[in-house]
Amino acid sequence: SNFSVVISKVSTGSYKRQVYEVPSGKQLVDQAVIDRITWATWTSVLGDEVIGIWSRHAEKADVNCACVSHSGINLVTGDDFGMVKLFDFPCPEKFVRTFFFLVLYCFSRRCTMEIFPSLSL
Numbered sequence: 092s093n094f095s096v097v098i099s100k101v102s103t104g105s106y107k108r109q110v111y112e113v114p115s116g117k118q119l120v121d122q123a124v125i126d127r128i129t130w131a132t133w134t135s136v137l138g139d140e141v142i143g144i145w146s147r148h149a150e151k152a153d154v155n156c157a158c159v160s161h162s163g164i165n166l167v168t169g170d171d172f173g174m175v176k177l178f179d180f181p182c183p184e185k186f187v188r189t190f191f192f193l194v195l196y197c198f199s200r201r202c203t204m205e206i207f208p209s210l211s212l
């Protein structure tokens with residue numbers, strides 16, 4: 092029979108990234124194993140792959156959400172200042188300059204979720 096292991100990544104309130112097998116709930120702790128995972132989707136603001144989304148003066152709570160495009164080459168983030176920023180993915184170098192950002196005027200100043208439509212970049 093065909094069986095595939097489902098892996099889930101969660102971010103904790105203490106800004107730690109944890110990886111689990113589903114449905115067993117077993118936590119993966121071997122970094123070499125975690126580094127070899129190819130994620131089907133990415134919605135985390137944590138990890139070596141997204142270090143560049145944090146500006147020089149940003150606090151941990153300033154960037155609220157992230158989403159990688161279906162093609163896996165772009166990353167969009169939303170922050171506490173109402174900005175949606177577009178990055179190359181991965182962006183592992185600190186303080187990367189975005190090549191596009193948009194200030195949204197919403198019901199709330201904070202952007203807490205964004206996604207790429209199915210016809211993505």
